[in-house]
Amino acid sequence: MAPPEDDGWSPIATEWATRWGGFADPARRALLDAAAVGTGVRLLDAGCGSGELLRLAADRGAAVAGCDPSPAMLAVAGRSAPEADLRTGGLEALPWPDGAFDVVTAVNALHLADQGPALAEVRRVLAPGGLLALAGWAERSRNELGVLEAAVAAADGEPPAEDPEDRLPGGLEAVLAAGGFALVAADLVEATWTAVDDEALVAGVLLGEDVGTKGELGPAVVAAAAPFRSSDGVVRLRNHLRWAVGRR
Numbered sequence: 001m002a003p004p005e006d007d008g009w010s011p012i013a014t015e016w017a018t019r020w021g022g023f024a025d026p027a028r029r030a031l032l033d034a035a036a037v038g039t040g041v042r043l044l045d046a047g048c049g050s051g052e053l054l055r056l057a058a059d060r061g062a063a064v065a066g067c068d069p070s071p072a073m074l075a076v077a078g079r080s081a082p083e084a085d086l087r088t089g090g091l092e093a094l095p096w097p098d099g100a101f102d103v104v105t106a107v108n109a110l111h112l113a114d115q116g117p118a119l120a121e122v123r124r125v126l127a128p129g130g131l132l133a134l135a136g137w138a139e140r141s142r143n144e145l146g147v148l149e150a151a152v153a154a155a156d157g158e159p160p161a162e163d164p165e166d167r168l169p170g171g172l173e174a175v176l177a178a179g180g181f182a183l184v185a186a187d188l189v190e191a192t193w194t195a196v197d198d199e200a201l202v203a204g205v206l207l208g209e210d211v212g213t214k215g216e217l218g219p220a221v222v223a224a225a226a227p228f229r230s231s232d233g234v235v236r237l238r239n240h241l242r243w244a245v246g247r248r
């Protein structure tokens, strides 16, 4: 199957890395701990984005590889983790041979792929007994960002977004089971996103929107962020990510 078309991540790659790149580090560290990633472990980060997990895994001594359909994301990843074997491609068509990895990670990426083919591809590139380690946003009610997203939807005349099943308790475990992976561990971690001023706040929450949309919806973002603003003007949003690890 052909990899998916670049779906719009390339135009925002550099800004995404600056504003959101480090956000998921608590989940990345939890995955690397649970999968015992250390010296010599062959790890593929599928949908590696700007390469933050690759950096953390390489610093633990893993032999790291990453893929992403977005060439611009891969270019940023190459600067974060120059030792990584980086290849263009999505989860549905991983450009490596059978059994090439001990661990495959996917952080906030599997939901962007066609899940059935993606899980089959992960199984194919994992060695027997290898681990699939997934992480993604928890349900919106656990995320202060959800308050801002609801305000944006209301300002735009839209209903609040519904949570997809993989965000809910047991959702990632169900994904692993659907792919034939035996559950090893799963948990929830807190992750805080910080905006130092209103410009950073609006740019981060409305990342990828055009200037007109930011002008129209930005005031709703700033108003909704008031409860989360400190006296120094910094907005800190407490959020949660779920993670789960399964064995092939």
Ligand SMILES: C[S@@+](CC[C@H](N)C(=O)[O-])C[C@H]1O[C@@H](n2cnc3c(N)ncnc32)[C@H](O)[C@@H]1O
Pocket (backbone or CB within 6 Å): 004, 007, 009, 021, 024, 046, 047, 048, 049, 050, 051, 052, 053, 067, 068, 069, 070, 073, 089, 090, 091, 092, 106, 107, 108, 109, 112, 113, 114
């Ligand atoms: C929210 S970013 C997450 C990046 C990174 N995994 C992380 O730790 O934060 C989503 C990434 O998934 C990539 N992506 C989009 N469709 C994909 C697919 N079908 N397979 C794998 N990655 C995909 C995007 O290009 C983007 O780099």
